[in-house]
Amino acid sequence: MKKEKELEDQLFDIGLVFLFVFIVIVVFYKSILKSVIYVRPCLFSTFLGIYCPGCGGTRAIDALFHGHFIKALWYHPLVPYAAMIYGGFMISHALNRLGIKKVKGWKFHNWYLYVAVGIIAVNFILKNLLRIGFGIMM
Amino acid sequence: MDEQNNYQDNTAYVPYQTTVVEERSNKANGLQIASLVVGICAIVLGCCWAYFGLILGIIGIVLAVLGNKNGKHGIGTAGLVCSIVGLALGVIWIILAAIFGAAAMQMLQEMGYSF
Numbered sequence: 001m002k003k004e005k006e007l008e009d010q011l012f013d014i015g016l017v018f019l020f021v022f023i024v025i026v027v028f029y030k031s032i033l034k035s036v037i038y039v040r041p042c043l044f045s046t047f048l049g050i051y052c053p054g055c056g057g058t059r060a061i062d063a064l065f066h067g068h069f070i071k072a073l074w075y076h077p078l079v080p081y082a083a084m085i086y087g088g089f090m091i092s093h094a095l096n097r098l099g100i101k102k103v104k105g106w107k108f109h110n111w112y113l114y115v116a117v118g119i120i121a122v123n124f125i126l127k128n129l130l131r132i133g134f135g136i137m138m
Numbered sequence: 139m140d141e142q143n144n145y146q147d148n149t150a151y152v153p154y155q156t157t158v159v160e161e162r163s164n165k166a167n168g169l170q171i172a173s174l175v176v177g178i179c180a181i182v183l184g185c186c187w188a189y190f191g192l193i194l195g196i197i198g199i200v201l202a203v204l205g206n207k208n209g210k211h212g213i214g215t216a217g218l219v220c221s222i223v224g225l226a227l228g229v230i231w232i233i234l235a236a237i238f239g240a241a242a243m244q245m246l247q248e249m250g251y252s253f
Contacts, residue, residue, distance in 0.1 A: 010168025040251055044185045047242065052185035110166070110213060113174055120182065 011108055012093045015086065051131060053124045056138060075138075078119045085112050166213040169205030173198050173217030180224020188235065191228025195221045 044052040060079035063072040072080045093105035130136040176198035184191020198221025206214040235242070 007165055007168060011171065014168055014172045038251075040246065041249075042186065043242070046246075047238075052182070054182035054185060057182065108165075108171070113171070113213065113216075116178065120178070 008093065008105055008108055012090065012097075012105075015090045018086075019090070049132075050128045051124070051138065053120050055124075055127065077123055078116060081119055082116065166211040167205055167208055169201050170211055170214035170217055171205075173201035173205055174213050174220060175217075176201060177217045177220025177222075177224055180221055181227060184224045184227040184231070188228045188231035191224045191226075191231065195223075195225025195228060197221075198224065 042052065042055070044050075045055065054076070056075035057079060060072040060075035063069075063075060064080055064083055069080055089106045089108070092103055095103040096105045127138060131138075176194050180191050180194035180198055183194060198217060202214055202218035202221055206218070
């Protein structure tokens with residue numbers, strides 16, 4: 001039991017680091033980077049003719065932050081999935097740590113990651129099938 | 139049997155130590171999981187910008203190596219593999235840009251993007 005608790009605690013701390021890094025990147029982008037970097041199309045899509053595994057990720061994050069969950073799901077399903085798993089895990093553990101012992105912190109399961117990889121693969125194959133097979137662009 | 143009693147041979151009475159191996163936790167530790175997450179990000183973002191592949195790939199490899207020190211797990215190995223693939227993607231992109239960079243820039247400018 002002790003070893004299992006340590007894993008969730010490690011992940012919570014790593015999750016806080018991820019959150020901090022994410023906030024730093026967003027602030028940095030909005031304040032400085034946006035006006036400095038070039039606007040360019042997706043090089044992968046332009047030169048290789050297929051969508052990359054992350055196609056739609058940025059649009060999905062944008063949609064999620066504006067409250068459009070279904071749109072985010074369509075742009076790239078990994079983003080709302082990861083947000084739900086990450087959010088649920090971090091919030092449940094934060095509440096538990098803050099003293100609300102009724103809320104039990106989520107346990108980590110390996111399938112969280114296997115499903116994530118599966119989502120990336122299926123999304124990649126499906127969208128490219130639509131593009132190459134039927135000419136349907138996203 | 140008499141000899142065993144005289145020699146105080148204790149080896150026959152020591153129980154077989156089979157439990158030591160099973161006590162090891164079958165769960166991946168936090169660093170290994172983080173390395174897999176970073177490795178996946180390195181692949182996904184490395185397609186977009188080569189330096190993401192390079193930076194995240196290196197971070198993922200470091201995390202995987204540190205995580206695997208305490209014990210092997212599938213996730214640690216997968217994290218290492220994904221990070222290496224992300225790193226390779228970044229390197230391939232940089233090589234492609236070096237070879238086709240000028241032609242690509244020209245094509246993009248014709249499409250209407252200014253640099």
